[in-house]
Amino acid sequence: MPMVLGQNQYGKAENRIVRVRRDGTRHEVKDLNVSVALSGDLADTHFTGGNAEVLPTDTTKNTVYAFAQEHGVTSAEDFGVLLARHFVDSQPTITRARIRIEEYTWNRIATPDSRNRFIGADELQHSFVRDGAETRTSEIVYDGSQFQIISGLSGLVVMNTTASEFWGYIKDRYTTLQEAYDRILATEVNARWRFSWSGDELAPVNFERSYAQVKRHLLEAFAETYSYSLQQTLFAMGNRVLNNRPEIDEIRLSLPNKHHFLVDLSPFGQKNDNEVYFAADRPYGLIEGTVHREGVTPVIPVD
Incomplete structure (x- = not known):
C-alpha cells in the first residue's frame, strides 16, 4: 500500500x-x-x-x-x-x-521623586521591570528559643536599555567578547534576606511592608546605578536594602545575566544602531553574592 x-x-x-x-x-x-x-x-x-x-x-x-x-x-x-x-x-x-x-510586556520602574539621580529627571525612561508577578518566598526556623526568618523573591525580571558598560576585563587567547560601552543590562532578580528579629522580646516586624519596601529598593537601585559590571549592580542593590531597612541583617542576591546581543544586519545593508537584539537564554553568566552588616556573620546558605 x-x-x-x-x-x-x-x-x-x-x-x-x-x-x-x-x-x-x-x-x-x-x-x-x-x-x-x-x-x-x-x-x-x-x-x-x-x-x-x-x-x-x-x-x-x-x-x-x-x-x-x-x-x-x-x-x-x-x-x-x-x-x-x-x-x-x-x-x-x-x-x-x-x-x-x-x-x-515591560513597565517602567517608578520612583517617588527624581532627586540625586545620575542623569536627572529622565533617568528611569530606560529602566524596565517585566510584567508577571515574582514569586515571594519565606523560610521560618524555630528551635524552641528563637526564630530565624529568611524572606525573599524570585523571578523579578528587570532591564536597563542603556547606562551599562563592560570593558577593561582580562583578555587571553580564548577571549572573543568585544568591549561594550553602551549595552542592555538585564537580569532576573533572585534574592533572600534575613531579619534581625529572632523572638517576641524584640520589636515586631511588619513583614508585608518590609517586603514591599525591599522590592522597591532593589528596583530603584537597579534603575539608578550606572553599571560597569553586574557585580557592581549587585552590591548597589544589596547595599541600598540594608541602608534603608534596619530590620534586615543580610541579603543574598543571585543575578543571571540575561544576555542581549546586537544582531549583525550588515549582510542585509542595514545599520543596527543599538535597536535590534537577540535575547539569548543560555548559556548565561551568573553573578551571586551576599551583602551584610559589618560584624554580622552571614548565615543564608549558598546554593
Missing part, C-alpha cells in the same frame, strides 16, 4: 528578539518570541531531499530581525502580518505562512 505525505510545514521556531526604540532619553521596548511555519509545494524535499523549493529556516530567522529594523514593531499583530505576507508573496512555492508571537 503506497504511503501519502500529509500536512507538513517547516520554519524557525522561537526567534527571540528585542526591539528598542530610542527617542531621546525615553526608550520603548518590544520583546517578542516569534515562530515561523511555512507550507506549500514542498513534496519533493520530503521524497528526494531536493531543496530547490525550500527557503532555508535560517533565512526566515534573518527576515524576522531585518524586518524589526526596517519596519519597527508597532504591535505583534502588525509585525506578524508583515512577515506572513512577505513569505507567501515573495516565494512561489510557499502558499501558507503561520506566524506565532509571544510578547513579554
Whole structure:
C-alpha cells in the first residue's frame, strides 16, 4: 500500500528578539518570541531531499530581525502580518505562512521623586521591570528559643536599555567578547534576606511592608546605578536594602545575566544602531553574592 505525505510545514521556531526604540532619553521596548511555519509545494524535499523549493529556516530567522529594523514593531499583530505576507508573496512555492508571537510586556520602574539621580529627571525612561508577578518566598526556623526568618523573591525580571558598560576585563587567547560601552543590562532578580528579629522580646516586624519596601529598593537601585559590571549592580542593590531597612541583617542576591546581543544586519545593508537584539537564554553568566552588616556573620546558605 503506497504511503501519502500529509500536512507538513517547516520554519524557525522561537526567534527571540528585542526591539528598542530610542527617542531621546525615553526608550520603548518590544520583546517578542516569534515562530515561523511555512507550507506549500514542498513534496519533493520530503521524497528526494531536493531543496530547490525550500527557503532555508535560517533565512526566515534573518527576515524576522531585518524586518524589526526596517519596519519597527508597532504591535505583534502588525509585525506578524508583515512577515506572513512577505513569505507567501515573495516565494512561489510557499502558499501558507503561520506566524506565532509571544510578547513579554515591560513597565517602567517608578520612583517617588527624581532627586540625586545620575542623569536627572529622565533617568528611569530606560529602566524596565517585566510584567508577571515574582514569586515571594519565606523560610521560618524555630528551635524552641528563637526564630530565624529568611524572606525573599524570585523571578523579578528587570532591564536597563542603556547606562551599562563592560570593558577593561582580562583578555587571553580564548577571549572573543568585544568591549561594550553602551549595552542592555538585564537580569532576573533572585534574592533572600534575613531579619534581625529572632523572638517576641524584640520589636515586631511588619513583614508585608518590609517586603514591599525591599522590592522597591532593589528596583530603584537597579534603575539608578550606572553599571560597569553586574557585580557592581549587585552590591548597589544589596547595599541600598540594608541602608534603608534596619530590620534586615543580610541579603543574598543571585543575578543571571540575561544576555542581549546586537544582531549583525550588515549582510542585509542595514545599520543596527543599538535597536535590534537577540535575547539569548543560555548559556548565561551568573553573578551571586551576599551583602551584610559589618560584624554580622552571614548565615543564608549558598546554593
